[in-house]
Amino acid sequence: MSSALESPLVAQQPPALQPEAGVPPQPAAEAKQQGLEEDLKASLKKLESFEAEETMFSCNICYELASEPVVTLCGHLYCWPCLYRWLQVQSHCRTCPVCKAGVEKDKVIPIYGRGGNEDPRSKSKGELEAVPQRPAGQRPAPIVRNPLLQPNVNVNAQQGGFGIIPTLFGLQNSNGNGGYAEPLTPEQQHQAFLSRLLLMLGSFVIMCLLLF
Amino acid sequence: MPLDLGRVQKEIRDIERDKASGVTIEIQGNSLQKLIGRLNGPRDTPFDGGVFYVDIQLDDQYPFVPPKMRFITKVWHPNISSANGAICLDILKDQWSPALTLKTALLSLQALLSSPQPDDPQDAVVARQYLSSLAEYQSTAKQWTQTYAHAQQVVGLEAKVQAIAEMGFGREQALEALRRANGDEQQAMEFLLGA
Numbered sequence: 001m002s003s004a005l006e007s008p009l010v011a012q013q014p015p016a017l018q019p020e021a022g023v024p025p026q027p028a029a030e031a032k033q034q035g036l037e038e039d040l041k042a043s044l045k046k047l048e049s050f051e052a053e054e055t056m057f058s059c060n061i062c063y064e065l066a067s068e069p070v071v072t073l074c075g076h077l078y079c080w081p082c083l084y085r086w087l088q089v090q091s092h093c094r095t096c097p098v099c100k101a102g103v104e105k106d107k108v109i110p111i112y113g114r115g116g117n118e119d120p121r122s123k124s125k126g127e128l129e130a131v132p133q134r135p136a137g138q139r140p141a142p143i144v145r146n147p148l149l150q151p152n153v154n155v156n157a158q159q160g161g162f163g164i165i166p167t168l169f170g171l172q173n174s175n176g177n178g179g180y181a182e183p184l185t186p187e188q189q190h191q192a193f194l195s196r197l198l199l200m201l202g203s204f205v206i207m208c209l210l211l212f
Numbered sequence: 213m214p215l216d217l218g219r220v221q222k223e224i225r226d227i228e229r230d231k232a233s234g235v236t237i238e239i240q241g242n243s244l245q246k247l248i249g250r251l252n253g254p255r256d257t258p259f260d261g262g263v264f265y266v267d268i269q270l271d272d273q274y275p276f277v278p279p280k281m282r283f284i285t286k287v288w289h290p291n292i293s294s295a296n297g298a299i300c301l302d303i304l305k306d307q308w309s310p311a312l313t314l315k316t317a318l319l320s321l322q323a324l325l326s327s328p329q330p331d332d333p334q335d336a337v338v339a340r341q342y343l344s345s346l347a348e349y350q351s352t353a354k355q356w357t358q359t360y361a362h363a364q365q366v367v368g369l370e371a372k373v374q375a376i377a378e379m380g381f382g383r384e385q386a387l388e389a390l391r392r393a394n395g396d397e398q399q400a401m402e403f404l405l406g407a
Contacts, residue, residue, distance in 0.1 A: 061275060061310040063222045086310055089276045097311035 060098050061086060069111040070134050074101035080134040083108065106135045143185070215272050220244050220314075227315050235318040237268075240371060245270045248284070248367060249318045254326040258353035259287070262361030266321060267297070268314065278308035279317060284367055288349075288356040290330040290339035299324075300334035363394060372397045376404070 059066040061082035068080035076098045078086075087094050087105055096103045221244070227237045240246040249266040253259030265284040271277050281304055283297030291300045301324055303312060333339030342349045375397060376386035381404055393399035 061219075062216055063219045082310075086276060089273075095309075097309040100309070 066111075068134055069113075070108040071111060072096050072101070072103050072108050074099050074103075077111075080108075080110070081131045084131045084134075108135060110134045110137050112137070141186070144189075215245060215270055215274055217244055219275060220270065223313050223315065226313070230315070233315060233319065235315060235322065237314060237318075247314070249281070249314065249321075251318050251322050253357060253361060254322055257326045258350045259289075259325045259357050259361070262357035263363045263365070264321075264325075264361055265365070265367040266318065275310040275312075278304045278312075279314060280304075281317065281321070285365065286356060286360040287325075288338055288353040289325060290328045290333045290335060290342045291324055292334055292338075294335050294338060298334055300329075300332060365395070367395055372400070376400060 057066060057069075057077065058064055059069075059079040059082050060076055061078055064079070066077055066079045069077055070080045070083060071077050072083075074096050076096050078097075083103075084105070086097060087103065094103050094105075095101065224237055224239070224244075224247075227233070227235065235249060235251045238248045238250065240248055247268040247270070249268050251264050251266065253262035253264060263285070264287065267282045267284050269280040271280070281299055283292055283299065285297075286294065287297065288294055292298070299321065301320060303309075303317065303320055328342060330339040330342045338349070341352070372390055372395065373383060373386045376389070377383050379401070381389075385404065386400070389400035389403045390397070392403055
């Protein structure tokens with residue numbers, strides 16, 4: 001290995017770095033070779049970790065890096081063509097190959113990575129078997145965090161019997177706690193808004209009664 | 213669609229890498245569709261100390277359909293036919309899943325040897341004996357293990373003799389070398405080349 005590696009190394013060195021006459025060129029070359037060996041080791045390690053990564057993201061049926069990846073509701077990763085084929089084979093009771101949980105064709109979640117994974121093998125697979133498009137991902141509406149509409153108390157108290165009173169406190173304390181609140185679902189926000197409206201109406205009526 | 217060679221190769225590599233599992237696999241011919249599995253008899257059973265060979269055939273549909281497995285070595289067990297080695301095991305039939313592998317299937321066979329299921333028999337005679345007199349069953353199974361499941365059994369002999377004969381050795385010579393090497397083709401070749 002050493003002789004094979006040394007010659008290109010020496011050739012690579014620019015003329016300015018060549019050791020002066022009289023100084024043997026070995027130390028520099030050796031140091032460089034050591035560096036190269038370390039590089040080699042590092043790249044081997046990288047390859048190993050890449051392999052581990054590939055195993056982690058490989059399809060549970062074909063053992064290749066999943067192409068057109070989909071994940072079942074039980075969390076197991078497959079190529080869409082592989083899973084589709086298994087669901088076709090197993091027509092009576094469709095289960096996940098790994099954990100036997102129920103699997104439905106339109107209830108798997110597609111995974112969209114950064115690169116478009118164009119694998120010619122998966123394409124030929126798809127064309128031969130006429131595998132349909134994998135189902136599209138679900139797109140839930142983002143949760144809006146509007147500080148005006150959000151009460152500051154915890155959600156459980158609000159759902160209890162006296163929904164209105166904590167909301168009142170929430171209204172008064174909204175600046176005291178740094179404005180942080182747990183994100184609420186749109187439904188809860190709506191409820192909070194309604195209860196506050198009711199409270200305002202109630203206090204208005206009481207004021208009317210007291211004044212007039 | 214042809215057999216998924218990539219997956220089978222990966223499975224074989226995994227089995228070779230995992231020496232601790234106690235099961236091994238050997239390729240027959242060059243198609244990867246015919247394999248021979250080898251497992252050791254589980255401890256504290258009548259099969260302890262035995263070496264059992266399993267004929268494995270992979271369908272084109274594998275891993276979507278189970279591998280076809282059959283014991284080559286004769287076994288006395290309620291769920292294994294004493295006549296032809298056919299196996300009654302749910303994961304080799306309707307309970308198969310593509311997440312299972314040849315290794316897990318061979319390990320399941322090992323588990324089957326240690327826990328017979330006489331209620332779902334493959335060999336009715338053995339199952340009846342198992343249920344009526346366990347001691348008799350155990351002694352028969354032990355005797356069969358000692359007679360048939362010794363390490364020197366030569367499995368797939370004909371194919372190996374032919375493979376060696378193709379390299380220019382005589383049939384008799386090949387047979388003799390294989391016997392000396394306990395059926396190991398490579399070792400037999402070394403004997404022949406060394407002699």
